[in-house]
């Protein structure tokens with residue numbers, strides 16, 4: 001409503017300026033100044049109109065949430081695991097740049113000390129809204145350090161970004177969960193000593209499984225597993241709603257389709273290309289340092305907005 | 315040191331002097347029981363009791379003090395835990411853990427047998443928590459070596475059916491709890507839990523209500539909980 005008021009007053013201003021400009025009685029200097037101001041004010045009006053329009057578009061309620069990042073090495077063997085580590089760290093640095101908190105949930109290392117799988121939480125205003133476009137397949141082309149012949153490899157890493165969900169969003173019923181822990185069989189309790197605190201939680205109705213072993217106590221592993229489980233279930237539900245809303249929209253970017261190849265990192269040529277918006281950035285080093293990711297993200301945000309406007313108008 | 319760990323089956327936690335339990339790093343040493351993952355759930359049950367944060371609680375047989383410290387950390391300004399143990403070593407280690415987490419103002423450690431050191435707070439407790447020794451004496455020789463050879467018998471031996479201390483605790487409950495007060499005991503599993511639930515809800519039905527067995531993560535009836543009328 002504030003916006004509407006502001007827009008009204010801008011429009012009045014424009015009327016006033018127009019009459020000044022066309023009023024022959026005014027002095028020339030005065031009319032020129034008014035004309036200049038008129039141009040500026042019209043620009044302002046446009047901006048306000050756009051903003052007003054945007055505020056009317058349906059918003060993704062999840063945008064403001066914290067998120068969970070999951071990175072997995074895909075095709076390409078050990079090299080993929082090294083790239084998975086690079087990508088994971090890229091987001092860590094990007095999070096720091098944005099003043100968000102980055103906490104590692106768990107890392108499964110590969111033989112060459114890369115990451116087979118890594119996950120973390122990113123907390124801060126609007127984290128999911130910006131990072132949601134990162135879900136998908138990230139492809140890398142480079143000569144692996146492990147490669148002696150100097151041949152170029154192509155490998156892939158999959159990234160999933162899920163909005164975080166709390167107990168209110170996703171109520172887990174005990175009877176729907178199966179919790180597996182280390183058990184030597186027998187009575188448990190005082191009879192058993194174990195240093196194995198790994199926990200695996202299965203959500204029976206959906207078959208979703210989350211296993212955590214990074215924390216040293218079972219209690220902590222379970223808490224983490226439930227947090228991820230909630231995010232996964234919330235995402236399943238969100239996707240369902242998303243699909244329902246319109247078939248068209250689900251094909252648009254940011255739909256979180258994890259099998260879509262979204263970006264290529266070409267090291268020899270020093271470039272990163274986002275295939276959805278067709279933008280190429282020519283300083284791969286900066287991107288990997290968490291700089292300039294916004295080039296892609298801003299373009300993707302803009303495209304999302306335009307898609308929304310299109311489907312709004314349709 | 316490591317040779318001893320491997321050959322003698324000395325618990326890893328005694329070698330390093332710590333056990334990770336909930337979000338705590340609990341100091342342990344020979345002579346005190348290493349807190350178990352099953353017991354982690356006790357703290358969650360306490361937290362679910364209405365108004366728990368400002369009540370007085372007792373942790374009977376506190377051992378390393380793990381439960382007492384974890385509960386104390388959740389309490390409000392009025393809340394307090396009395397941590398009782400008969401073992402000198404346990405008292406010493408519990409004191410260490412209380413200090414480690416700066417809970418000196420919230421945890422009062424008392425040396426003695428079960429309810430004996432609590433005469434002055436009779437009828438004033440919002441809750442009683444206990445993980446007493448509950449392994450039947452006959453089962454002791456067959457325990458996993460890490461447990462049977464190294465952990466204190468005083469912390470494990472529950473007498474003939476393993477119920478000796480549990481029964482003693484049940485009997486004393488009603489005199490220390492205030493009306494509406496809560497209790498949770500850990501047990502050896504289904505048999506003990508079922509027996510106790512049955513006993514309390516028949517023999518002492520006039521004193522207690524909502525008595526039930528609660529499952530642990532392995533689906534074993536590990537705990538008995540209830541409220542005083």
Ligand SMILES: C[S@@+](CC[C@H](N)C(=O)[O-])C[C@H]1O[C@@H](n2cnc3c(N)ncnc32)[C@H](O)[C@@H]1O
Nearest residue numbers: 347349375376377399400401427428445447469
């Ligand atoms: C199974 S351990 C539990 C320790 C700790 N509460 C835990 O959960 O890790 C049982 C404890 O009860 C103590 N205990 C044994 N007999 C006792 C008695 N008569 N009075 C008080 N404590 C006793 C033992 O010293 C031991 O610390």
